Amino acid sequence: MVTVSDFGNYETAWCPGCGNFPILDAVKQALVLCDLAPNSVLFVSGIGQAAKAPHYLNANVFNGLHGRAIPVATGAKIVNPNLAVIVESGDGCMYGEGGNHFLAAIRRNPDITVLVHDNRVYGLTKGQASPTSPEGFVTKAQPHGSLSSSFNPVALAVLMGAGFVARGYAGMKEHLAGIIVEAIRHKGFSLVDILQPCVSFNKVNTYAWYQERCRVLPGDYDPTNKDIALRTAMTFGDEIPIGVIFRRTDRPPFEERLPALASGPIVGRPLDREALQGVYESYL
Ligand SMILES: Cc1ncc(C[n+]2csc(CCOP(=O)(O)OP(=O)(O)O)c2C)c(N)n1
Ligand code: SF4
Numbered sequence: 001m002v003t004v005s006d007f008g009n010y011e012t013a014w015c016p017g018c019g020n021f022p023i024l025d026a027v028k029q030a031l032v033l034c035d036l037a038p039n040s041v042l043f044v045s046g047i048g049q050a051a052k053a054p055h056y057l058n059a060n061v062f063n064g065l066h067g068r069a070i071p072v073a074t075g076a077k078i079v080n081p082n083l084a085v086i087v088e089s090g091d092g093c094m095y096g097e098g099g100n101h102f103l104a105a106i107r108r109n110p111d112i113t114v115l116v117h118d119n120r121v122y123g124l125t126k127g128q129a130s131p132t133s134p135e136g137f138v139t140k141a142q143p144h145g146s147l148s149s150s151f152n153p154v155a156l157a158v159l160m161g162a163g164f165v166a167r168g169y170a171g172m173k174e175h176l177a178g179i180i181v182e183a184i185r186h187k188g189f190s191l192v193d194i195l196q197p198c199v200s201f202n203k204v205n206t207y208a209w210y211q212e213r214c215r216v217l218p219g220d221y222d223p224t225n226k227d228i229a230l231r232t233a234m235t236f237g238d239e240i241p242i243g244v245i246f247r248r249t250d251r252p253p254f255e256e257r258l259p260a261l262a263s264g265p266i267v268g269r270p271l272d273r274e275a276l277q278g279v280y281e282s283y284l
Helices: 020-033 050-056 069-079 091-097 099-108 153-159 173-185 207-213 226-234 273-282
Strands: 041-045 060-063 084-090 113-118 164-169 190-195 214-216 240-247
Touching: 020 050, 020 113, 020 173, 041 050, 041 069, 050 060, 050 084, 050 113, 069 084, 069 091, 069 099, 084 091, 091 099, 091 113, 091 153, 113 173, 153 164, 153 190, 153 226, 153 240, 164 173, 164 226, 173 190, 173 240, 207 214, 226 240
Parallel strands: 041 060, 041 084, 084 113, 113 190, 164 190, 214 240
Antiparallel strands: 164 240
């Protein structure tokens, strides 16, 4: 049986009180609830404080370029569909540098789980405005306020018909773990945008600020109704609904529709070195 201690207990470089800590705990808890052993999971991340999260966890990890986790994760899932593939990213890494990959993944629907630590700033590079910072957000780099309007990833994902779209909050760890479990179990692309206080560089969206606003969706909420889901996703102000906002199960994952995989997964196929050499030489 998998236990939390299987995933290790590492020293981190995060600031004391950072919202990344409870997210890390929730991820470990979710892996245990899904009975996923460390060698059956691949974490893929880019660059940033959030992207360091897989460094603090005993599992397979690929840490690559800023914003480029999704294509790597998609490739890994295609090659070995037996792996649970989880992307961990910051809002800058996913929606800024990686924005186009985010859109492409929703359209393709690979069976990967995307967890975004959304602290509404660029944390690692000391607090510049990110795509989810509200317009007018004042930072050291934007002393007159951010000139760009805020990006709502949850609403966009619902609008584009992503299979599983949720909003979690780092300050509700047990609830967040439950959402991550559902996201991992969903067959297809799943997004969990996690509201994460950055205690060093975001003095607006604090634990107290979220505590006052976050409301768990009621038990009778219907995540299959797209119109209601879109309205729920767009509610972000005095009230912020938390939970699984949208879900659809009518679209098979990308890997299951790829003609090249009709004869089974790539991993485990016998390697024809001669044919490979031929392909290689044809490019010389
Ligand atoms: C292509 C590229 N552009 C910019 C950077 C510099 N950079 C490193 S981390 C980072 C921001 C990280 O912010 P976010 O993804 O929101 O994660 P956080 O640190 O807040 O968790 C930036 C801009 C980089 N490494 N590579
Ligand atoms: S700068 Fe912000 S996001 Fe980075 S570790 Fe510190 S509190 Fe966390």
